[in-house]
Amino acid sequence: xxxAPPATPAPTPDGxxxxxxxxxxxxxxxxxxxxxxxxxxxxVVGEALAAHGVRRHHFSVLHALAEGxxxxxxxLGRRLGLDRSDLxxxxxxxxxSGLVERSPDVHDRRRNSVDITEPGRxxxxxxxxxxxxxxRTLLARLDDAERAEFRRxxxxxxxxxxxxxxx
Amino acid sequence: xxxAPPATPAPTPDGxxxxxxxxxxxxxxxxxxxxxxxxxxxxVVGEALAAHGVRRHHFSVLHALAEGxxxxxxxLGRRLGLDRSDLxxxxxxxxxSGLVERSPDVHDRRRNSVDITEPGRxxxxxxxxxxxxxxRTLLARLDDAERAEFRRxxxxxxxxxxxxxxx
DNA sequence: TCCTGATCGTTGGTGACACCAACGTTGGTG
DNA sequence: CACCAACGTTGGTGTCACCAACGATCAGGA
Numbered sequence: 001x002x003x004a005p006p007a008t009p010a011p012t013p014d015g016x017x018x019x020x021x022x023x024x025x026x027x028x029x030x031x032x033x034x035x036x037x038x039x040x041x042x043x044v045v046g047e048a049l050a051a052h053g054v055r056r057h058h059f060s061v062l063h064a065l066a067e068g069x070x071x072x073x074x075x076l077g078r079r080l081g082l083d084r085s086d087l088x089x090x091x092x093x094x095x096x097s098g099l100v101e102r103s104p105d106v107h108d109r110r111r112n113s114v115d116i117t118e119p120g121r122x123x124x125x126x127x128x129x130x131x132x133x134x135x136r137t138l139l140a141r142l143d144d145a146e147r148a149e150f151r152r153x154x155x156x157x158x159x160x161x162x163x164x165x166x167x
Numbered sequence: 168x169x170x171a172p173p174a175t176p177a178p179t180p181d182g183x184x185x186x187x188x189x190x191x192x193x194x195x196x197x198x199x200x201x202x203x204x205x206x207x208x209x210x211v212v213g214e215a216l217a218a219h220g221v222r223r224h225h226f227s228v229l230h231a232l233a234e235g236x237x238x239x240x241x242x243l244g245r246r247l248g249l250d251r252s253d254l255x256x257x258x259x260x261x262x263x264s265g266l267v268e269r270s271p272d273v274h275d276r277r278r279n280s281v282d283i284t285e286p287g288r289x290x291x292x293x294x295x296x297x298x299x300x301x302x303r304t305l306l307a308r309l310d311d312a313e314r315a316e317f318r319r320x321x322x323x324x325x326x327x328x329x330x331x332x333x334x
Numbered sequence: 335t336c337c338t339g340a341t342c343g344t345t346g347g348t349g350a351c352a353c354c355a356a357c358g359t360t361g362g363t364g
Numbered sequence: 365c366a367c368c369a370a371c372g373t374t375g376g377t378g379t380c381a382c383c384a385a386c387g388a389t390c391a392g393g394a
Contacts, residue, residue, distance in 0.1 A: 020245040022329060023230040025295075030302055030314070031208035032227075033321035036248075038205030039352080040328055041198035046379085055379075060199075063190040074342060078187040081203075083382060088344060110342035110389045128192075135197055141326045147197070150324070153317045154200035159308045161207055162189060206381080213350085222350070241371060250353060255373060277360045277371040335394100342389070353377080360371075 044137045048130040052123065053097070057082065057090045059131065062099060062116055062124045070115035072105065081162075099123055211304045215297040219290065220264070224249065224257045226298065229283055229291045232267060237282035239272060248329075266290055 026032045042056065049059055060080050065071070068079065077087045091114060094100040099120035105111035116124070139147050193199045209223065216226055227247050232238070235246070244254045258281060261267040266287035272278035283291070306314050322329075 020242075020248075022246055022248070023227070023234045025230050025234065026227055026247075027322075027329065028318070029298065030318055030321070031205075031212045031298075031305055033318060033325065034201070034205045034208045034305075035223075036329060037321050037324055038198075038201045040325065041201045042379090043352095045198045056202075057380080060190070060193055063192050067190045067192065072342075075187075079189055080193075081187075081189070082380095084343070085345075085347095085383085086381075105342095108342080108390070112343065131196065131198075138198055138201075139324065141323050142320065146320055146323070149316065150320045151195070151197055151200060153309065153313055153320070154197070154204050155194075156308050156313070157204055157306065157317070158200065158207065162194065162203060209350090210381095224351080239371075250351095251372070252354085252374075252376095253352075272371095275361070275371080279372070337394080338392085340389100340391080343387095345386080346384090348381100348383080350379105350381085352379085355374100355376080357374080358372095360369100362367100362369080364365100364367080 041134075041138050044134040045131055048134040049127060052126055052130060054123075054127065055090075057086070058094055058099075059124075059127050061087070061090055061094060062120055062127070065100060065114065065116035066121060066124055070113045072108075072111040073102075073114055074111070076114060094120070208301075208305050211301040212298060215301040216294060219293055219297060221290075221294065222257075224253070225261055225266075226291075226294050228254070228257055228261060229266060229287055229294070232281060232283035233288060233291055237280045239275075239278040240281055241278070243281060261287070 046056060049055060054062075057080075060082075061076065064076055064079055071079075073087055073091060074084060076082070076091075077084050080087075082090075091100060091102065095102055099117060101115050101117055102112045103115075105113045139150070142150060213223060216222060221229075224247075227249075228243065231243055231246055238246075240254055240258060241251060243249070243258075244251050247254075249257075258267060258269065262269055266284060268282050268284055269279045270282075272280045306317070309317060
């Protein structure tokens, strides 16, 4: 297929506005498309969250705590696929904002028990709405059936590499 | 929707090996799944390329040049959705490796005409093989029909936001 | 009991990638 | 000529992923 058109012999004044076309080979690569789509997704979601003063990791942490209750930092990192060191910073910021609480674990003094606060839950409600809106923006070009199938394929593709790609 | 299951009352000894489970809410978010999948893709592709001494941007640039012929740096950036400044670095590395050539544009002295070299084309053959292999790894859990549909959905989702999400 | 190894939180660093601001140079236009 | 746009370049910021090391703590076996 594609007998390889001998490279645009067209003059292509280079600067003009035919609109930029990526190399065909890249536009066919699943990994490239995936990276682009993820970039768009991170953009719209990040923007939506930034309007409420948080980043994506903060949102993830708040949800993990809201759903799973108080856990240690290490366990939190395991569930979200986040490195302990990165989590340390995120938790510091969340704690400074009063959205989470860190308290020493009475059963194991190595651990910090982290939990979401009431202000954290309140903030999470706003964030959820913003993120849902961002999802709609992201998936705007897909109909309902396509959205469902898209999500299904992503889940299948990821398989057990959720949440931590690292072995 | 989602009447909010009252948070796992299960004790969950926290440290134990049930395998980390991300919050349900996140596992349903298309943007989150997308980000994860893109991370996995970037991982396998990046690893494959690193074995040949290049990163993903180098691969993109080489392909753009191989398909489109010599172009200016700015036009290259437009086609690939890369910032001029980032491209500057990438081109410097590629030129140092002898895979591309920069020469002043005779018709417009502002521009550099960038083209791929013969060693560049040779390297690209290796890179293509490695990247194809990485795609197979990435899509291993999807059958042929699913892979086609997955790619189609990505293209539809991206719409005209290829290659530059930035307006 | 003591020793050993694993886990915890913390600190500090690296690399890839996206994006932005500014500069001097050059081209095109009024 | 004066002006603005585009070019390549330099230098910076922010997000995210990942890694190495430290002291403190816990659990298990000798």
